[in-house]
Amino acid sequence: MLIDRFEESVASFLSIPAADLYRHGLSLSQVLAMSPKARNSLDLVEAFAATIANLQLDDLIEIPPVTMTGGIDELMDAIKLQLEQTEA
Amino acid sequence: LVPILNELVESIRRDGLSLTDILRRQHAYHEQRRWQVSDLIVSGGGFRPSSRDIAFLWHAARAELTTQPAGIRLANLGLRIANELSSENPLASVVLHAAAAWSARYWLEEEAHHEVAFHSLLAMSGMAVPPHDEVVAHRGEFPEDNFARICILQACVEIEAVVSYGRIAQMADDPLVRQVFLTVMRDEAQHRQYFISFAKALVDAGAFPVKDILSMAYAWIRPDVGETLGSDRARQSRREGFVNWWEQVVQDADDPLVLWNSDELKVELTERKRQSLLAAVRRVTGLAVHTVEQLGKAYLLSMRTGGAPRTHPCQVAS
Numbered sequence A: 001m002l003i004d005r006f007e008e009s010v011a012s013f014l015s016i017p018a019a020d021l022y023r024h025g026l027s028l029s030q031v032l033a034m035s036p037k038a039r040n041s042l043d044l045v046e047a048f049a050a051t052i053a054n055l056q057l058d059d060l061i062e063i064p065p066v067t068m069t070g071g072i073d074e075l076m077d078a079i080k081l082q083l084e085q086t087e088a
Numbered sequence B: 001l002v003p004i005l006n007e008l009v010e011s012i013r014r015d016g017l018s019l020t021d022i023l024r025r026q027h028a029y030h031e032q033r034r035w036q037v038s039d040l041i042v043s044g045g046g047f048r049p050s051s052r053d054i055a056f057l058w059h060a061a062r063a064e065l066t067t068q069p070a071g072i073r074l075a076n077l078g079l080r081i082a083n084e085l086s087s088e089n090p091l092a093s094v095v096l097h098a099a100a101a102w103s104a105r106y107w108l109e110e111e112a113h114h115e116v117a118f119h120s121l122l123a124m125s126g127m128a129v130p131p132h133d134e135v136v137a138h139r140g141e142f143p144e145d146n147f148a149r150i151c152i153l154q155a156c157v158e159i160e161a162v163v164s165y166g167r168i169a170q171m172a173d174d175p176l177v178r179q180v181f182l183t184v185m186r187d188e189a190q191h192r193q194y195f196i197s198f199a200k201a202l203v204d205a206g207a208f209p210v211k212d213i214l215s216m217a218y219a220w221i222r223p224d225v226g227e228t229l230g231s232d233r234a235r236q237s238r239r240e241g242f243v244n245w246w247e248q249v250v251q252d253a254d255d256p257l258v259l260w261n262s263d264e265l266k267v268e269l270t271e272r273k274r275q276s277l278l279a280a281v282r283r284v285t286g287l288a289v290h291t292v293e294q295l296g297k298a299y300l301l302s303m304r305t306g307g308a309p310r311t312h313p314c315q316v317a318s
Helices: A002-014 A028-034 A041-054 A072-087 B008-013 B019-032 B037-042 B051-084 B090-124 B132-138 B147-171 B175-204 B210-221 B227-232 B263-285 B292-304
Strands: none
Touching (some): A028 A072, A041 B210, B090 B147
């Protein structure tokens, strides 16, 4: 599944195991605290941008806006929705 | 007149400028443009600001408070990286020393005039200056980031100031308010030029990849959620320990402190800021980005090419 590859790629860019990153209700502040690579919201955006670029989804997926009020699962749900709309 | 060095790397490589040569140029430029806030304020008799003028001053008085933490961060971080790169990349090290010195000496000094000018006019108008707690909140430590992204962020902020202050200088009712905003706007335009010059030099020297320029610029002007929309955005980020003044702008049309009282004006100013930043990105990266969409595509392309140094043949689809 493309969403699995997407999740794995974002986790890899953040240097956090995917199993630790998703479906734990983590806020983006918590993700930043866990990641040895990301320091701020721009770094989080970059993990998504790099994934979109590497999976060649440039014209299909928008770089998600990262406001530090949300959570990582919320961001990934928005990606999943875009992927489903694309596949449909 | 001594101009700003727009091609720092070329000036070092081709013209053989040393760090001390660059610092003397910076100093000469600063001195020839020096102005005193006290002279400007004293020259204005019969000061009678309107309620609209006071709203302009209220915002500028707060916006200018946040320059100090940014200047301190750039000075400290620049010096640190300059020393770290002294053997590995001596060219970038010179650029970083120059940027750190300019930030510590001239940017902070000039911005201090702006802060004091706006606070003085607020006090003269009988309005309260920002209270202690608000001043302290605006002095929160500037967040960690890489130097190139901070340079572009500050170019973005200077563009906000140039466009906003320029319009206020036309719209304000009191002549002294108009004069102060015009004077400060001219300073901010020079600061924008400096930040673009430093960012370009850091990319030219191979110290930072193009993606750092593109990511910050895109975050600033991307549709709907870009930082340039500030407090007008539907959803705001929670900030801890620092204040982004553009997220504090009064938008409520019924509030006497509202900054811009027409949606058409806000749209026009936002577009001016976008065009100015796109021009800055073209200048720094050499990429032909003329729209926000092209900027977003260039950013994604730069990620695919591993950050794409500026010399990489990075083509942007229209």
